[in-house]
Amino acid sequence: AAGVIQSPRHLIKEKRETATLKCYPIPRHDTVYWYQQGPGQDPQFLISFYEKMQSDKGSIPDRFSAQQFSDYHSELNMSSLELGDSALYFCASSFQTKLGEQFFGPGTRLTVL
């Protein structure tokens, strides 16, 4: 069965650079979520989209923005990267927000040097 696809899988950036992470949800899933997991931490919710509209916002820095496109894929844009942004970034998708179980992609490991 098709799973959530994330790209790139690994990304190395310098401080103050920008990064774009991409997520392709499971076909027919209408909701995308972004989570950040720092070393030794549990995943923390960043932002979500339902039917291409932002549905909820968590602890996402103002330097980050995201959107969901007409084909339901989503991109997380990160600017002015800081060392503390180094983490695993997971995208998850579900069908029907609020009720659906969420299925996670393999994540993007971002390292900021």
Next chain:
Amino acid sequence: RKEVEQDPGPFNVPEGATVAFNCTYSNSASQSFFWYRQDCRKEPKLLMSVYSSGNEDGRFTAQLNRASQYISLLIRDSKLSDSATYLCVVNAHNQGGKLIFGQGTELSVKP
């Protein structure tokens, strides 16, 4: 205080043992409950949803007590492949559907 609290672990058990994980949540509006497992540096994978009536999937049994805001996971006949971090997860529908994770409990099953 975290919104979802779990046993700190780690749990080190021999193969074949039965192990139980506990979890409490603070938001009484929470409506969906899950156990996810996460292997090192991999994505969380849904293990099972948890229902008020309790549910079982093979060697795994999950229980939910809404009155006590308490969730449990029982693993019987532990296998080496069960070694992972087990995450108690809550979805509070009045918070837009986001998942709220416990800090996870590490399980190590030894031969």
